[in-house]
Amino acid sequence: MKFVFIYPGTFIMGIPEGYRGSVGGDNQRHQVTLRNGYYLQTTEVTQEQWFSVMGTSPSYFKNCGTDCPVESVSWDDVQEFLRLLNFSDNKFEYRLPSEAEWEYAARAGINGPYFWGECLSTFHANFRQKYFKQETHWRCADGKSFHRPIPVASLESNAWGLYDMYGNVGEWCQDYFGERPQLHKHVVDPKGPDKGYARVVRGGSWDSGPTECMSGYCEKALQSSRNYVTGFRLVMIKKTEN
Numbered sequence: 001m002k003f004v005f006i007y008p009g010t011f012i013m014g015i016p017e018g019y020r021g022s023v024g025g026d027n028q029r030h031q032v033t034l035r036n037g038y039y040l041q042t043t044e045v046t047q048e049q050w051f052s053v054m055g056t057s058p059s060y061f062k063n064c065g066t067d068c069p070v071e072s073v074s075w076d077d078v079q080e081f082l083r084l085l086n087f088s089d090n091k092f093e094y095r096l097p098s099e100a101e102w103e104y105a106a107r108a109g110i111n112g113p114y115f116w117g118e119c120l121s122t123f124h125a126n127f128r129q130k131y132f133k134q135e136t137h138w139r140c141a142d143g144k145s146f147h148r149p150i151p152v153a154s155l156e157s158n159a160w161g162l163y164d165m166y167g168n169v170g171e172w173c174q175d176y177f178g179e180r181p182q183l184h185k186h187v188v189d190p191k192g193p194d195k196g197y198a199r200v201v202r203g204g205s206w207d208s209g210p211t212e213c214m215s216g217y218c219e220k221a222l223q224s225s226r227n228y229v230t231g232f233r234l235v236m237i238k239k240t241e242n
Contacts, residue, residue, distance in 0.1 A: 001049060003039035003236050004161045006105050010034075013103050014180065015216040016113055029216070031186040032100050039236040040097060040105050043152035043163045044069035044171065045081075053084050060228035067151040069169045069231040075199045075223035078172055078232050090239070096174040097235045099200045099218065100190045106165040106203065106215045108158040113214045114166065115158040120210040125167035126150050127208050149206050165203055166213040169231035173200040177220035198222050205229035 014029035047059050048066035050073070058072045073081075078096065085094050097105070108115045116124055121140035129145050153163040175192025177200050192200065198220040204213030207229050211217060221230065 001045070001234065001236075002042045003234075004042050005037055006040050006101070006160065007037050008034050009104065011104050011107060011109075012111055013100060013216060015214065016111075028180060030180065032104070032190060033186070033188045034100060034104055035189055038097075038101060040101070040162065041233040041236070042157070042161055044169055044231045044233045046070060046152055050081065053081055053088075058226070061149050064149055065151055068149050069152055069164070071149065071169045071228050071231045072226045073231065074226045075172050075221075077226070082234075092236050093239050094234045094236055096172055096232060098191055099173045099175040099202065101235065102171065102173050102202045103215055105160060105162055106158070108160040108162070110159075110215075113216070115215065120166060120213055124156060125204075125213060126155065126164070126206050127167035127204055127210060127213050128206065129209075146206060165215075167204050167208065168206055169203075170201040170205045170208070170219065170229055171203045172221075172230065172232040173202055175200045177218070201230055 010031060010033040012029050013032045016029065046067050047057060047062070047070045050070040051057055051066070058077070059068070059070050060072045061068060082094055106115065112118055114120050119140035120127070122129060122143035122145055126146055126149070128147070129142055149168055152168070155163065157163045158165060176194070176196030177198040178193030178196050201219045201221050204217070212219065
């Protein structure tokens with residue numbers, strides 16, 4: 001696994017005005033400060049990486065290749081993956097990113113809907129070319145739609161060296177899904193609600209339209225659910241020496 005260090009900073013989190021919101025909730029724009037840096041995996045966890053830890057091959061798209069992202073894993077499955085991975089590493093601790101950490105890294109310093117600007121193209125991300133009527137004014141030129149996952153890092157990275165933050169497979173986050181801070185509220189190191197019935201999924205997938213791939217767009221799923229559009233990437237933090 002490869003990781004890149006994400007420096008602390010402040011950013012505007014949420015959906016820009018004039019764009020569709022989120023599934024089951026309202027992700028209003030608000031200021032967020034992350035006080036601690038962290039290492040984020042440059043790609044989604046691959047089928048090979050999952051097998052090396054778990055010894056299983058849960059993905060629906062097995063013929064995609066071992067460099068394709070693992071999918072069909074639940075949030076609960078990921079916790080077992082993390083338990084085994086953390087047990088085997090004495091230097092670093094691994095976990096899922098918080099929702100704020102994920103969005104901060106996806107934006108890579110860009111305040112618009114995508115880190116490329118105002119529109120998204122299949123030259124940039126592996127997503128489904130389906131547009132709502134009100135979205136045609138920010139439609140980019142189309143490349144190829146694959147209609148399935150593709151090997152990680154096949155397309156261009158963002159400015160911070162992270163691949164597939166939009167599309168390919170949706171990515172589990174640590175947070176419960178729930179209400180976000182109100183407009184203009186400044187929050188520091190948010191961790192999401194203390195409890196809930198679902199977990200946050202970010203980034204959209206190969207079967208998502210451009211709206212669901214926006215930096216600020218949030219979806220949710222039951223933490224026990226498995227489907228072929230959802231995977232994950234990891235945060236790595238150096239363990240404190242006693």
